[in-house]
Amino acid sequence: MTSFDHHRRPLVIGIGGTTRAASSTERALGFALRGAEAAGANTRLFGGTFLHSLPHYAPENPQRTDEQLELIEAVRRADALIIATPGYHGGVSGLVKNALDTLEELRADERPYLDGRAVGCIVTAYGWQAAGSVLTSLRSIVHALRGWPTPFGAGINTLETRFDTVDTCSDAKVVEQLSTVGQQAAQFALAFNAHRAPAAAPLGNALKETQPARLLHAV
Ligand SMILES: Cc1cc2nc3c(=O)[nH]c(=O)nc-3n(C[C@H](O)[C@H](O)[C@H](O)COP(=O)(O)O)c2cc1C
Numbered sequence: 001m002t003s004f005d006h007h008r009r010p011l012v013i014g015i016g017g018t019t020r021a022a023s024s025t026e027r028a029l030g031f032a033l034r035g036a037e038a039a040g041a042n043t044r045l046f047g048g049t050f051l052h053s054l055p056h057y058a059p060e061n062p063q064r065t066d067e068q069l070e071l072i073e074a075v076r077r078a079d080a081l082i083i084a085t086p087g088y089h090g091g092v093s094g095l096v097k098n099a100l101d102t103l104e105e106l107r108a109d110e111r112p113y114l115d116g117r118a119v120g121c122i123v124t125a126y127g128w129q130a131a132g133s134v135l136t137s138l139r140s141i142v143h144a145l146r147g148w149p150t151p152f153g154a155g156i157n158t159l160e161t162r163f164d165t166v167d168t169c170s171d172a173k174v175v176e177q178l179s180t181v182g183q184q185a186a187q188f189a190l191a192f193n194a195h196r197a198p199a200a201a202p203l204g205n206a207l208k209e210t211q212p213a214r215l216l217h218a219v
Pocket residue numbers: 017018019020022023024025026086087088089090091124125126127128130131158
């Protein structure tokens with residue numbers, strides 16, 4: 001999908017959470033998605049239960065499950081994403097990384113991987129050290145997938161901040177930070193797609209003439 005209907009709301013896909021029913025990571029992601037909705041987006045959440053249903057991504061196996069195809073198709077249609085992972089042993093969790101590995105199936109798309117999409121990044125961890133280092137690591141993964149990490153990313157120390165229910169958080173500042181991540185993802189989608197509007201044709205033509213510059217996105 002390359003054309004954008006300027007009368008529809010952008011679609012922001014959330015990917016994240018853990019296998020725990022009361023996952024603070026998934027709840028944090030919910031706050032960010034609500035921020036995206038407030039900024040004018042439609043949203044869809046792929047939480048921990050869904051991510052747990054994905055088989056380990058095996059590139060040499062051409063068979064894909066219904067769940068894998070559902071994720072791949074949703075990301076293909078997405079205008080922006082928000083990814084939320086816990087810090088596990090100093091890195092992105094296997095559950096979330098497996099979902100991101102599955103996006104290898106988008107490599108041959110006209111918009112490969114996360115090309116042209118803003119990606120909000122959220123990390124929860126039991127301490128500030130992993131919250132910061134895993135956020136950097138998640139952003140590097142987004143760069144490798146040709147996505148555009150939003151300027152603001154949220155690192156949450158779950159020793160200090162509690163998410164007792166799906167829509168409660170013990171720290172109003174964290175709610176504001178998560179909402180900012182969602183807003184920035186939605187605002188980028190709106191701005192980026194407006195740039196691709198027919199009215200922007202002269203610039204579009206100019207870009208066509210410098211097509212090889214696209215290679216600069218390769219990592
Ligand atoms: C296997 C495992 C590894 C973890 N490794 C780290 C770590 O290296 N650093 C850290 O600060 N917290 C670590 N944690 C704590 C989690 O990042 C933290 O509890 C997170 O908020 C869990 O998210 P959840 O509530 O969505 O399940 C680990 C937890 C587990 C289960």
